[in-house]
């Protein structure tokens with residue numbers, strides 16, 4: 556049997572045709588497809604503005620800059636995330652701190668956040684922005700966090716790299732009802748792909764304008780924003796800030812736009828796979844993903860936790876046994892503060908106890924739309940064998 560990865564894209568003939576059409580057109584980068592992709596995602600989520608960029612990492616960077624994150628500021632996030640959720644604050648010269656996770660959902664814990672905010676207020680070190688991650692595609696408890704935001708005045712970025720197509724209280728993730736900006740990723744392992752790419756969504760026109768400007772070198776072609784107003788220049792743009800080249804190309808946007816048509820189908824398929832895993836793993840010494848009743852996960856990942864007190868072997872041995880069986884399981888994630896770059900800043904092992912325990916027990920098993928039942932059975936058999944050693 557071929558090696559089974561933990562995630563894989565799903566590309567069909569229509570996707571390929573859409574990309575080929577762009578390649579045959581006059582515009583392969585800044586043409587009409589990027590705005591069409593932005594409009595499609597914006598309307599799917601019910602959000603007023605959507606800014607496509609070349610990665611979610613770039614989107615997180617310009618989101619932080621638009622919210623005014625800079626030197627002297629502190630940004631909080633969860634330790635159980637991809638490093639980009641924390642790095643974006645460092646790009647802006649700010650400090651990062653971590654709030655421990657909830658033991659059931661693996662999202663940032665509202666209780667720990669509440670405690671940490673009360674302490675931070677006492678010493679005058681409240682965060683400017685809190686970056687929430689919808690781990691595995693399950694939305695954070697947004698209503699509770701939004702209530703804290705009203706009390707303490709921080710801004711919220713939703714890192715929804717895992718969560719496009721998911722729903723919170725029956726509304727789409729990305730609508731920014733409880734946040735300032737939401738960010739999506741279109742990396743091939745995510746729910747839909749553009750090859751590489753990301754998008755920042757917001758209902759705030761000012762933030763949208765700033766992010767558009769930062770996406771392309773800090774340039775504007777809007778006369779309203781030009782100071783001084785251009786004299787009799789023949790050029791129709793001005794650089795009004797320091798930006799980057801974070802643009803998405805029409806080639807990639809065509810793939811993303813085509814994939815949007817199957818977003819709901821992809822997420823339903825992931826739910827079918829998750830339900831089947833839930834059933835097949837019932838008798839194994841593992842904890843399967845807990846789901847809130849009022850949310851609909853996009854199931855980017857299916858993370859199991861080994862019940863280490865019920866088995867004789869360690870996580871590493873299970874991991875190696877699965878790899879030996881041709882199953883490319885993975886770990887999402889090593890707590891960000893345990894990365895050498897962060898521990899060199901002074902973060903110590905054990906800083907977030909729940910995150911540490913999760914790290915010692917978690918394994919992401921294959922979850923992607925083209926996973927077959929035969930492959931899924933193979934994963935379960937290998938896991939059964941490994942945990943009964």
Ligand SMILES: *Cc1c(COP(=O)(O)O)cnc(C)c1O
Pocket residue numbers: 609610611612613636637639640688714716717739740741742751752753
């Ligand atoms: C994948 C991912 C990112 C980064 O996405 P890119 O598009 O690869 O830059 C950021 N945050 C989380 C939680 C992710 O999973």
